[in-house]
Every structure is written in C-alpha cells, then in structure tokens.
Amino acid sequence: MPLPSIKDQFAALIATPSVSCTQPHWDQSNRAVIELLAAWLGDLGFTCEIQEVSPGKANLLATYGSGPGGLVLAGHSDTVPFDAALWQSDPLRLSEQDDRWVGLGVCDMKGFFPLVIEAVRGLIDQPFKQPLLILATCDEESSMAGARALADAGRPIGRAAVIGEPTGLKPVRLHKGVMMDRIDILGQSGHSSDPTLGRSALEAMHDAMGVLRSLRGQWQAEYNNPQFSVPQPTLNLGCIHGGDNPNRICGQCSLEFDLRPLPGMDPEVLRAAIRSKLQPLAEQHRVQIDYAPLFAEVPPFEQGADSELVRLAEKLTGHVAQSVAFGTEAPYFQRLGCETIVLGPGDIDCAHQPGEFLELARIEPMLGILRQLIQHYCLKSQGA
Structure with missing residues (x-):
C-alpha cells in the first residue's frame, strides 16, 4: 500500500x-x-x-x-x-x-x-x-x-x-520546570439551613486558593529571569471539583494547579511553603487537607x-x-x-x-x- x-x-x-x-x-x-x-x-x-x-x-x-x-x-x-x-x-x-x-x-x-x-x-x-x-x-x-x-x-x-x-x-x-499538584479537602456535609451541621470543604478551599495566590505574588516579586518572555514563575489554578447540591454543605473539594518554576527554584522548597500555609487553614475550618504532587515534576x-x-x-x-x-x-x-x-x-x-x-x-x-x-x-x- x-x-x-x-x-x-x-x-x-x-x-x-x-x-x-x-x-x-x-x-x-x-x-x-x-x-x-x-x-x-x-x-x-x-x-x-x-x-x-x-x-x-x-x-x-x-x-x-x-x-x-x-x-x-x-x-x-x-x-x-x-x-x-x-x-x-x-x-x-x-x-x-x-x-x-x-x-x-x-x-x-x-x-x-x-x-x-x-x-x-x-x-x-x-x-x-x-x-x-x-x-x-x-x-x-x-x-x-x-x-x-x-x-x-x-x-x-x-x-x-x-x-x-x-x-x-x-x-x-x-x-521552565513544570509542577502539577493537587489539594484535597475533606469536610462534613450537612443541611444547608444550619451551618453548624457541617464543615464546608468549599469554603476552606476558597481560603486555600487565596493562600496559593498570595504565594504566587510573593514568588513573582522574588524571582525574575529576563531570558524568558514570561520572566516570573507562574501558578495557574486549573480545575476544581466539589459538592453536589446547593442545599448541602460541601463535604469534599479538590483543586488541581500548575506551577512553573524558574531554574534555581527548588520544587520541594516551594511545596514546603504551601504546606506550611495550608495547615493553619485545616485547623481553622476543622477539615482534613491533603496536598501532594499529581506527578513528579x-x-x-x-x-x-x-x-x-x-x-x-x-x-x-x-x-x-x-x-x-x-x-x-x-x-x-x-x-x-x-x-x-x-x-x-x-x-x-x-x-x-x-x-x-x-x-x-x-x-x-x-x-x-x-x-x-x-x-x-x-x-x-x-x-x-
């Protein structure tokens, strides 16, 4: 043929x-x-x-x-x-x-x-x-x-x-390098008419996303390499999944995000910084937060x-x-x-x-x- x-x-x-x-x-x-x-x-x-x-x-x-x-x-x-x-x-x-x-x-x-x-x-x-x-x-x-x-x-x-x-x-x-990571938050579902009946994973994730955006700003102020057309490291909030109905307190929420470090930025140091910020949120919202790479960087x-x-x-x-x-x-x-x-x-x-x-x-x-x-x-x- x-x-x-x-x-x-x-x-x-x-x-x-x-x-x-x-x-x-x-x-x-x-x-x-x-x-x-x-x-x-x-x-x-x-x-x-x-x-x-x-x-x-x-x-x-x-x-x-x-x-x-x-x-x-x-x-x-x-x-x-x-x-x-x-x-x-x-x-x-x-x-x-x-x-x-x-x-x-x-x-x-x-x-x-x-x-x-x-x-x-x-x-x-x-x-x-x-x-x-x-x-x-x-x-x-x-x-x-x-x-x-x-x-x-x-x-x-x-x-x-x-x-x-x-x-x-x-x-x-x-x-640049590429890191793809995931945050899983486990709360407690309950009837939406009474917030005390549950612990919202979605509200905890809202604060977790705020942490990531704050760290992104910190890293972009600290690191710059003019050899790149985008000279700072980037962090993209890629996809989020959580909850199942408007009248239920969200019991589980997951976020996947992408971080592009410049040469010289150690992925494990970056992940340690993220973990240190997530732990207080877990205690504040009384939820379980698991954070791990999706894949090796x-x-x-x-x-x-x-x-x-x-x-x-x-x-x-x-x-x-x-x-x-x-x-x-x-x-x-x-x-x-x-x-x-x-x-x-x-x-x-x-x-x-x-x-x-x-x-x-x-x-x-x-x-x-x-x-x-x-x-x-x-x-x-x-x-x-």
Whole structure:
C-alpha cells in the first residue's frame, strides 16, 4: 500500500483521538496513533519497536540505520482535551481555513510526524552513516510517563535530539520546570439551613486558593529571569471539583494547579511553603487537607549555547536560540546523553485552544530544516 500523502497523514492522525488527561473520563489510549505511525514508518523501511508504558499507553521507537550517534526526531502522540462546542469546525477532522490546516493536534503536535516522514522519504535511498530515530511518546500532556519510561530505561538513543513542539520555526534551548499538584479537602456535609451541621470543604478551599495566590505574588516579586518572555514563575489554578447540591454543605473539594518554576527554584522548597500555609487553614475550618504532587515534576531545561546542535539550528533557522515558558520532554532526552533542542513549525499561542492551526507557509521551511538536520547527523560521517 502506498504511503499516504502528507495531508492524508495529517487527516488520519487528527481523526484518531488520543487525549491524555488527569481526569479519567477524558483520558484515552494512544495505541491507535502509535500503530498508524508504525505502519507508515515500517513501509519506509524503519525498524519499529513499541514500548508498552502502561495499559493502553505506548511509545514508538522507529529506527533507520544502525550504530552509535545519529539523530532523534521526537514528539508526543497525545493531545489535550477539547471543547467541541467552542470550535468552529470539527476538532477531529482536518480542515483548511485561510491558508491554515485546522484540527486538534495539527500544531501540538501530531502534525510534526507527517513532516518528519515527508522529509525522510526523499532521503531514504541514500546511505545512512548514522541512524535516524523517530520517537513518539505517550502522555506528555499529563504525566510525561512516556518520556520518563525512556529515561528510566537508560538506553542511549542518539547524539542529538530535536523535539518538534510549536516554536514558530525558532530553536529553543531553555525552558521552565513544570509542577502539577493537587489539594484535597475533606469536610462534613450537612443541611444547608444550619451551618453548624457541617464543615464546608468549599469554603476552606476558597481560603486555600487565596493562600496559593498570595504565594504566587510573593514568588513573582522574588524571582525574575529576563531570558524568558514570561520572566516570573507562574501558578495557574486549573480545575476544581466539589459538592453536589446547593442545599448541602460541601463535604469534599479538590483543586488541581500548575506551577512553573524558574531554574534555581527548588520544587520541594516551594511545596514546603504551601504546606506550611495550608495547615493553619485545616485547623481553622476543622477539615482534613491533603496536598501532594499529581506527578513528579518536570525539571527545567537548558542546552548550552555553544553546543553543536544549538549552533547548527541557529544557522539553519536564522534565529538565535531562545527560551520558552512551557515545559517539554527535553530534560529526559538530555538524561540519555543527547544534545537537545525544541524546534517546530507551530505557534504555541494557538495550542490548547479551539481552532488550533498550522500555517501552511510553515511546512516547506520546516521540511528544509528537517532534511538538513538528517543530512548533517545521518548522511555525513560523525564529526563531519
């Protein structure tokens, strides 16, 4: 069967749901996406290995050529949840609007894989002196479980790694860390006509959110790094769940939030500060407060400005490598010995939004960059 066109690959991937989410009712398997990619890359001659991470969740390691060194082109196969009612088109159907392809994952970041396949298919008949590894991970949008599994396995994967997250065709060598934490408050339900019959978890959570907002202001006054477009640490109150009826005192409430520390901010010190503020609230409201990470934190990332990969990416793109406020899987690839950058064609401003898009004008420039990266790391002798 002939390999589908680049547009048909985009369409097939967008039409294959693979949401990862901290909320179980949203969370989905990514196996169908992994199997699509494995079929296409297998037809091109890649050796495909599917790494089971957890039930329904898997990574794909597709290798062309052999030996040490080489290039890793990496991305995640999952997407965030979506609000279908807020989209002007079907989020799971690729559409073209105003010289853009629109659909869930075109930018962040299923669309990177058809671009990689298109770039390599024109070079596949040349002798590869170093291997090319195309890597698709699971659960980047939630737990980073796929990248963690790779790092924990400890197997060297390449000399250089490029992660195709949306950076507007500009190389990124620096980003913040990511912490996702949860506060659970257990009070006592009761009839709303008499406040003494219960202990409101929702009112206690209101004060807990005030604590988090106060700490956010304190940290933003204390920490600043001008290398970032958002130079302060951020704290986002992401989702809250509690109670069941207006005429019942709320007996249970949960909050999940996201904290993005700058390099130099210790996650455990930040968590200790939060705990110290929550304990008095528990006593004041006579409730139980449990606070813990949802997942292990993602470390901050920095690749040296003078590294071979950064210098090459700056030459190919015409842009000095920069920093971003969002987190990626880059620190895990560094743990495996790869020089690592983040470089992709999309715009982060439209990621996680209704109407997510990829500018068609970005496709050819990205293909050119990918082909030159493959030529440098795979078709030339190592060190050339």
